[in-house]
Amino acid sequence: MNLLHLKYAIAISETNSMTKAAEKLYTAQPNLSRAMRDLESSLGITIFKRTSKGIYPTDEGEEFLSRARKILAEVDDLEAKYRDRQGRAMRFSVSVPRASYIACAFTAFIDKLDPELSAEIYYKETNALRAISNLQNADYKLGIIRYQATYEKNFRDMLKEKELCSELLYEFNYRLLMSEKHPLAACDNVRLCDLSPYIEIAHPDPFVPSLPMPTVLKNELIDDTDKIIYVFERGSQMDLLSQNPLTFMWVSPIPQRILDRYGLTERSCAENTRKYRDVLIYKKDYRLSNLDHAFLDEIVKIRAVLP
Numbered sequence: 001m002n003l004l005h006l007k008y009a010i011a012i013s014e015t016n017s018m019t020k021a022a023e024k025l026y027t028a029q030p031n032l033s034r035a036m037r038d039l040e041s042s043l044g045i046t047i048f049k050r051t052s053k054g055i056y057p058t059d060e061g062e063e064f065l066s067r068a069r070k071i072l073a074e075v076d077d078l079e080a081k082y083r084d085r086q087g088r089a090m091r092f093s094v095s096v097p098r099a100s101y102i103a104c105a106f107t108a109f110i111d112k113l114d115p116e117l118s119a120e121i122y123y124k125e126t127n128a129l130r131a132i133s134n135l136q137n138a139d140y141k142l143g144i145i146r147y148q149a150t151y152e153k154n155f156r157d158m159l160k161e162k163e164l165c166s167e168l169l170y171e172f173n174y175r176l177l178m179s180e181k182h183p184l185a186a187c188d189n190v191r192l193c194d195l196s197p198y199i200e201i202a203h204p205d206p207f208v209p210s211l212p213m214p215t216v217l218k219n220e221l222i223d224d225t226d227k228i229i230y231v232f233e234r235g236s237q238m239d240l241l242s243q244n245p246l247t248f249m250w251v252s253p254i255p256q257r258i259l260d261r262y263g264l265t266e267r268s269c270a271e272n273t274r275k276y277r278d279v280l281i282y283k284k285d286y287r288l289s290n291l292d293h294a295f296l297d298e299i300v301k302i303r304a305v306l307p
Helices: 003-015 018-025 029-043 059-086 100-111 128-137 149-161 213-220 234-243 256-262 290-304
Strands: 048-051 054-057 090-096 119-125 142-148 164-173 175-179 199-202 228-230 247-251 264-267 275-283
Touching (some): 018 029, 054 059, 090 290, 100 256, 142 149, 149 164, 149 275, 164 290, 234 256, 234 264
Parallel strands (some): 090 119, 090 142
Antiparallel strands (some): 142 275, 164 275
16 A cells, blocks of 8 residues: 555545546556555455446445545645745744843854855844743744742743743843943942942843732842833943943843943942843743754853853
8 A cells, every 4th residue: 555545545536436536647547446456455445336326435445535535634734844844944033031141142143144044033032921922922932031040939830831841041140230431330349339329220020920010020129229210122221321321230241242342341249149040941842943052052152251
């Protein structure tokens, strides 16, 4: 039995005629008759009965034809999938937090792509809740979410419930980012009380599973400054920091080339002991593509030179 025999049998059942089936299949009738005899012999059943009104399936034949149609449909789907892929662009999609080290990794990833490669690339900076939603509802394949280490159980339980895999990419303490002209730029270790006269730029992500937003937002604010500008776009944040030497921001470690570009510097604060985690997430049934691995490799390289 082979796929061609299955196609022959389906054609006969649709036309109820050996002659019409042969014409439809562009083959000689004797060849078709011989193929059906061989098929019935190999299966040990009678697929068709001959009547004065035409050729019709037996009860066993009906069962066989039903399965044959399913097999041929699966084969068609399989062929279509890989045939279409030849002319379709490879797709890479990821939702990430607003992090300069991830943006640098993404730039390096793009720079190394084969210029002859047809690819659709989607890179979205957003918060943890939307990154998870993009995986489930917007056909994004990868996500990176950021949360305080103290909320590990909240996120682990939620990811398990949503059947998402997770891998730790980076664990770090926030650092202070400010202009090289900032009054505190020369301090080796800034105290929290030193920040009170200055303006904080922030983009808190007030989402933790099972916790109310006001509670999470309060816990996200590290210092007690009453002068805050909320900006949810990384480029504007950098411009504000570089142009206004009285502003500062809590950030994940930033590559040196970004600091040099904007005339910024990082400072540590021993009083800030909160640890944060950037975690890769994806669906359990998703297998990472070559493009996914290439992007993650660049994150590993960038992370290796950070504090």
